[in-house]
Amino acid sequence: MRFRTCLLGGAALAILGACGAYALTLRSSMAAITPPSQASFDKVTVEKGAILAAIADCTVCHTAPGGEPFAGGLPLKTPFGTLYSTNITPEETTGVGSWSLEAFKRAMREGVDRQGDYLYPAFPYTHYNHVADDDLAALYAFLMTRRPVKATPPPNDLIPPLGFRPLLAGWNLLFLDEAPFAPAEDQSAEWNRGAYLVEGLGHCGLCHTPLNLAGAEKTSKTFAGGVAEGWTAPPLDASNPNAARWSVDRLTAYLRSGLDAEHGVAAGPMGPVTHGLSTVPEGEVRAIAVYITSKMETGESAQQHGESLPAAKPLDNAEEAAATHQAGAAIFAGACAGCHGTGAPMSSDGRPSLALTTDLAADDPRNTIQTILQGIPELAGQKRPLMPSFAGVFSDRDVAEVTAYLRVRFTDQPAWPNLHDAVVEARNEGEKP
Amino acid sequence: MKRSASQLNRRAFLGAGALTVAFAMAPRALAQLPGASGGTAVRPDLPGDLKSTPMLDAWIRIDAKSAITVFTGKAELGQGIKTALIQVAAEELDVDPGTITLVTADTARTPDEGLTAASHSMQDSGTAIMNAAANVRMLLTNAAARTMNVAPETLSTSGDGQIHGAGGKRLSYGEIAASLSLHVEAQPNVPLRDPASYRTIGTSWPRVDIPAKVTGGEAYVQDLRLPGMLHARILRGPSSGTRLKNPPIDAVAKMSGVVKIVQNGAFLAVVAEEEWTAITAMRALQAAPFERTAPPLPQTGVVETLTRLPSRPITVLDAAGGTAVPVRTIKARYTRPWLAHGSIGPSCAVAWFKNGEMTIWSHSQGIFDVRRVAADLLGLDIENVHAIHAEGAGCYGQNGADDVAADAALIAHELEGHPIRLQWMREQEFGWEPLGPGMFVDLEAAMDDQNRIVAWRHDVWSTPHNTRPNTAGGVLAGWEVTPPFKAPEPQPIPMPEGGGDRNSNPLYALPAMNVVYHFVPEMPMRTSAMRSLGGHMNIFAIEQLFDELAASAGIDPLDLRLAHMTDQRARDVMTLAAERFGWSARPRGDGRRGCGMGFAQYKNLEAYCAVMMEVEVERETGDYRVKRAVAAVDCGQAVNPNAVANQIEGAIIQAISWTSREMVTTKPTHLTSFDWGSYPILRFSSVPDAIEVHIVDRPGMPFLGTAEAGQGPAGAALANALAAAIGVRLRDMPLTPVKVKAAIGVI
């Protein structure tokens, strides 16, 4: 789900092509092995691998809707075509059953599969190359003890010449940082653990860091926020508009529950991420939260110490908003107020007031619009906030009207410009392949 | 109700033949069971509710044009009772069911048959109507004999509403009825029609209520529209035991379209001309904060919560016997959280106070109690309160129906002359309705070296399963008005019906059985009847322990059950289900697929039901699906086989939902299950691929109640199937994927 739209500029493409041609001969196929038996892995290692796989959220991308876990086939829509995730079950011919540990490590760190073909960087090997040997071995043990499923994903459907994989060798030369993870000596062990997970398996930056024209993370702007599947991935640095209201406790709870009373619900691609993290031991998630909150530090708040903050007081410019956005006010009253009105019982149980949601205070309206269009679907019968999609009910104009109204009523931020265009774009970006 | 469409389709429908559902009856001469009928037994020698209402014209009237009206004190709840009762009447009157008009629960028109609950309708009302109709047919035949001057034995009926004599002579029922009084008491032991010649009973006559429901007919109390009707909404805190703090009453009273704010003590309602105005005004009022007035809600699990409260032990069974030496003992604890009824349509009532008389339309299961409650609440003479049943969404027990009826009456009393329609909001229904009680069961059983069960101990804890109101002290409004009415002390429902102990007495032939019900009268959360009462929990526990015993002995779970079952009808449903399911060749042993069964005779008095299920577990995630379920049911004479199947299919799906994912959650201040996101129930993606219901044909046998027979066996079958699939047993509902995954472990 956390696939990032890659924009490949013409110039970059040319360079890549040249480099790719050079690199073409460099990668070899690695010997196929007979799939190892389950019994050849010890349970403690597999259990460790299970947790790491949850942090890496492998199943989210490598499972098609309604499909077998890890058997691949999930379509990833991009401006230059559609990619399909691969089968990473230990099935011998269609999965990774014939991969040795060494072949697995090469794939994880260098983005090259056992046969020697380059993988697209939608697979976050640019992060996995920071992962320690024993963790990769644990992940390998976990994957090799899954149920083998014979399944071949549909062929990728990319515009020429991007289907030509050797081009990626050049991309890797430019953007693959092969330096191993180095702990910061002036930071706590928990912070370093968090850094290791976030920068490595967690691959948070793939969504939360802006991309350059070639679809690589801009290292100069790490965690400055990005876009994924038509949703904004908010900045995880001090530029996050609600940074001051995140504490380690809050962020830990949010990452494990998908809900924070002063920020919002994990919608869009973040929903499955929090679902995965709900199965991870709290200590690991807390380490992630320690690291991320340190990145969001503004230097003037105390939140990095996990101190509890006074409850935020929600803003409500109801009269001003109704006066300036009459149509939006009517739509809100008829469609939204049952859940989001003042005192609505649906606002209890940790569900935030709209005035406290990160999305409404954000610089761009993308997430507000996507939430209205797509809603927040049910996740496998679990207790969580449920919001219907309004895509079939509201016209683009309706969405723009109510979005403008929400911005005035619940924030003191300036109006978002060109809302109508933003709605058209969001509808387009949010469409499933 | 429009009936033409059902008639239109009747032929095609009957032609289908394969579809079947059942209604069942208890022994015809059985004394009135407690908790069912409203009236006093004045003629204990008569069957069903003829005991309390022996006059024939209370049940059946025929006018000179042969139009037949049948009256029942029971109500349509979506279980199809109207259709079944019409079929019963048609059969014994020997007429086309299409010629019968049925009047359901109405305090001014029908017998008081108490609650429509506990799967009693067919045995109470069905039996009464069946025998009343046989009486009427006999009286008609005798009267015709006198008119024709022939012996009654020479006359017959042929299903066309006429009495036929020799030589083509005939008289229509209307012609005879014109000079025949039915205001006479029924006689016992009047001959019933021979089941071998049934024309209507046993056929899947299409339900009379469905055509209106699929075409937008006015089918529900929610659809009632009266001249000058106003719309009301109620203001309370988010759940029982809370109230709003200083709602802005004066400001809202001035809102355009608001007719009145009704206040009486803590009772607060807003009345408006338009429904949307009432909702908008309600929202403005509930923007106020709320406070808890009751003690904080417990934040502990069901076991700790219940064992901390005072309880009263009630011995259900204490049978010693057998001399065999136990060689193996198994102990286990099973739990169930508090559950919501979760009607799709929140509770609604319409009340109209006019010329000193109050009329209430309600979907309550106890329409005569609605009348008693309103009279008590408003200080009206009972004669001046008229309550009429109108259908609502399925209730599955005591949801908000009784409360909302009292709310509406209280509002209407303040606005004489105006019909008041009041519907609760979704979140209000979740917050205010009584819940299905949280429960737990401790079970212990021992086997001898011959794999015979030689000792059995069952301890069940629960808060009350019956706080149904018959005074103003039983409804929310009664506790809010000044001066408030006091809630009556909750009482357990005695066995053999039972409340929390319903079905705690296994039907199996066990030599020594010790069963104790620990009745916890105090309710941290308001609780009352929810479909099958304690049956769901007790059967879930008993039937799982049978599987645990079977596993410990290395024998098939079905064989262990049959080895301890002497009741042939019970054996028959188990055997039939096994045959149709393919039990002996069931998939097993691959760690992913598993099959399980559950059996019970509901209350040990009503329908027999065995359910078998196959589940498939996704070991990576713990997610699972019921692939298929097969049920066999014996409900005595099945009046309408399709309707019986419909009930059992529904019971299976509802029980899968209860057992696999449902749980009411709380904070100290209020319930936090307030919508379908915070209280998810089964959706289409999770229902089984297939459900089969097979009915054991029992022509002429007494009706046995069916509507609640499937919940316990289905819940148990699911738990047993899961255990068979993953090799680990889960005993604490809900059996969520997270728990399944935790049980499976990483590989």
Place this chain on the structure above:
Amino acid sequence: MTLTLNVNGQTRSVEADPATPLLYVLRNGLGLSGPKYGCGLGQCGACTVQLDGEAVFSCLTPLAVVGERPVVTVEGLGTGEAPSVLQKAFIYEQAAQCGYCIAGMIMRAQALLDANPSPSDAEIRAHMEPNLCRCGTHMRILRAVRRAAGSKNAETEAVR
């Protein structure tokens, strides 16, 4: 204010606040009983109607956004005397217990059949996911939709 709606093929004028959800206008203003109040939250589907062919929650559809788009309720499909193919299929399968959810189920299913006359079982289930039934009538509802899908489209059109 006065608003004009196109409901079940007829132009209807209603006097209402533009914020009013369509559900209340259909039920109270136009006297239609098919759409039901179930949750008012867009979570159960009892209020489902077709808006410009799509199945929508009428409880969360303010009049302000409806405009001239055609609205179809279950009354617009057929009557008790002349039910539509889909309604007939529900009757044939006896696909109701309490029936409170059924009008919404029919309207959601109709939107599917209009767009895809021969849906697979998986497509039917996925499409029906937003609508809840508490009585457990799901198997019959699925059968009814399949039965209607198996009927000839021409017949559907003729009845509608």
